Amino acid sequence: MAENIFLGLILLVVIILLVYIHHLQQQMKNMQEMKYFYNSISSSLGLLTVSYDVKNDVVELSHDCSSLLELPSRITDFSSQKEAALADRKNPLYPIASCLGAYQEEQSWMYYRRGRAPRQFTLQSYILNDINGSPYYVLGLLRDVTKQANETARLAAKAQFDGLTHVHNSSATRS
Numbered sequence: 001m002a003e004n005i006f007l008g009l010i011l012l013v014v015i016i017l018l019v020y021i022h023h024l025q026q027q028m029k030n031m032q033e034m035k036y037f038y039n040s041i042s043s044s045l046g047l048l049t050v051s052y053d054v055k056n057d058v059v060e061l062s063h064d065c066s067s068l069l070e071l072p073s074r075i076t077d078f079s080s081q082k083e084a085a086l087a088d089r090k091n092p093l094y095p096i097a098s099c100l101g102a103y104q105e106e107q108s109w110m111y112y113r114r115g116r117a118p119r120q121f122t123l124q125s126y127i128l129n130d131i132n133g134s135p136y137y138v139l140g141l142l143r144d145v146t147k148q149a150n151e152t153a154r155l156a157a158k159a160q161f162d163g164l165t166h167v168h169n170s171s172a173t174r175s
Contacts, residue, residue, distance in 0.1 A: 039062050039063065042062060042141075043062065043063070043064050046143060046144050047141050047142070047143055048061075048062055048064050048065035048068060048121075048141070048142040048143075048144070049061070049062040049065060049139065049140065049141060049142075050062075050065060050096055050099050050100060050125075050139070050140035050141075050142070051137065051138070051139055051140070052078065052100050052137065052138040052139075052140070053136075053137060054135050054136050054137060054138065055136055057076065057077055057078055057079050058074065058075070058076050058078065059074070059075040059078045059096060059100075060073060060074055060075075061073050061074075061075075061096070065142060068111075069092065069095060069096070070092070071092055071093070071096070075093070075096070078093075078096075081093055081097075082097045082100075085097040086098065086101070095109055095111070095121070095123070095142065096140070098123055099123040099124070099125055099140035099141070099142055100125050100138050100140045101125065102123040102124050102125050102140070103124075103125045103126065103127050103138070106122050106123065106124045107122065107123040107124075108120065108121070108122055108123075109121045109122075109123055109142075117146075118146075119144060119146045120144075120145050120146045120149045121142045121143060121144055121145065121146075122142075122143045122145055123140065123141070123142055124140070124141050124143070125138055125139060125140040125141070126138070126139045126140075126141075
């Protein structure tokens with residue numbers, strides 16, 4: 001009789017554990033779907049994302065960011081590589097380190113790649129703090145503003161010339 005009760009309790013614990021494991025698997029699936037949704041939205045908005053898990057010292061790049069910068073999508077032991085990256089603009093990790101440090105103000109960065117037109121990005125990051133105020137996660141955004149910068153330059157150049165004669169207008173001549 002005691003054995004049956006004991007086996008019944010073990011069976012109940014196993015069933016509860018299986019239900020809990022199924023629940024955790026469902027939550028992980030939902031998180032993966034949310035991550036995919038988040039990456040799709042940010043990509044469609046022209047945002048390249050960089051996330052830094054401070055505790056685990058791991059940086060993850062969105063697929064678009066990883067492809068553009070020709071870097072792996074996961075970079076471990078980032079803190080040991082950060083200082084060297086910031087000291088050398090040609091270091092492949094420079095834009096990542098700069099982006100993650102751009103939490104005080106938005107920064108501008110030009111990306112030059114052989115055989116392609118230069119692209120201009122703005123870099124901004126946001127720090128998520130835990131209950132004690134310590135940073136545990138940093139989200140970095142690289143926004144491609146090449147089209148806007150080119151349009152601004154085109155309009156500035158157009159503003160200096162007369163539309164009919166195509167010579168400098170009076171304000172451009174004075175300056």
